[in-house]
Amino acid sequence: MGTAGAVVSLAVAGWLIRVLPGPHLAAVLGIGPVDGTMTISSCYEATDAEGYDDGTDCTGMYTPHAEGGTRHRITLDKAATSHRPGSTVEVRLARGRAHELSGYAVGTWVTVSGLPLGPFLALSLSFRASARHGEWSHNGDYVLVFIAAELISLLLGCVAGVTVSLGIALSG
Numbered sequence: 001m002g003t004a005g006a007v008v009s010l011a012v013a014g015w016l017i018r019v020l021p022g023p024h025l026a027a028v029l030g031i032g033p034v035d036g037t038m039t040i041s042s043c044y045e046a047t048d049a050e051g052y053d054d055g056t057d058c059t060g061m062y063t064p065h066a067e068g069g070t071r072h073r074i075t076l077d078k079a080a081t082s083h084r085p086g087s088t089v090e091v092r093l094a095r096g097r098a099h100e101l102s103g104y105a106v107g108t109w110v111t112v113s114g115l116p117l118g119p120f121l122a123l124s125l126s127f128r129a130s131a132r133h134g135e136w137s138h139n140g141d142y143v144l145v146f147i148a149a150e151l152i153s154l155l156l157g158c159v160a161g162v163t164v165s166l167g168i169a170l171s172g
Contacts, residue, residue, distance in 0.1 A: 002131020006124040013120035017113050025109040027092035027099035028078075034090045036064040038074060038098050043082040055104040056082050062091070062098060074098050078105035080168055103168060107161020114153030122146040 026032065039061045046057040055078040062074040076083075076091060080102035083089060091098035099105060122142040130136050 002127045002129075005127035006131070009120045009124040009127060013116050016116045016120075020116075021109055021112040023094040024077075024097075024099065024105075025113050027094040028101060028105040028109050030092065030101055032092065034065065035093045035098075036062055036066075036069070036091060038062050038076055038089050038091045040076070040083040040085055040087050040089060042085055043076075043079060046078075055079070055102070055108075058083055058089075062093075076100065078102055078108060080105075101164065101168070103161045103163075103165025106164045107157045110160045111153055111157030114156060115150060117153065118146045118149035121149050 038058075040058050041060040043056055043058040046054040048054040058076040058079045059073065060076065061071055063069075063071050074091075074093075075097055076089065077097040077099055079089075080100055089098075089100055091100055093099070122145045125145055126142045
């Protein structure tokens, strides 16, 4: 059960990342072709469900590059800058939201992608130790692995976000 449990645990973590934050991270990083353009109507400082600052969002009309697609209103999530009304931005779509490369978005989605790894990595290591020792390992070190993985995820998200923001600022 130990080795199989470890593999299943990591597979579930990979699946969760691929299904939940994966499409957003891919869109923000520019993986794949541009889906279309967005003509900006307005930009505003967004807030999350608790009322905390959540970057800059913009609303506008989306025009797909694909033939037969229809124009519709859409939100540009975590924009790189507060775009002027009437400006056009190339975007990629994920779950009904438009994305562009921005430091805030990269930091957010890298962090959100890394967070599921903590508990599943700790569980996987526990399964492996159980397989080696022939009994269930409930060593407290796995809690430390979980905490370290979560902190590394947060740090990696911050570093990635700051690096992209600097790159965007320096490239103009």
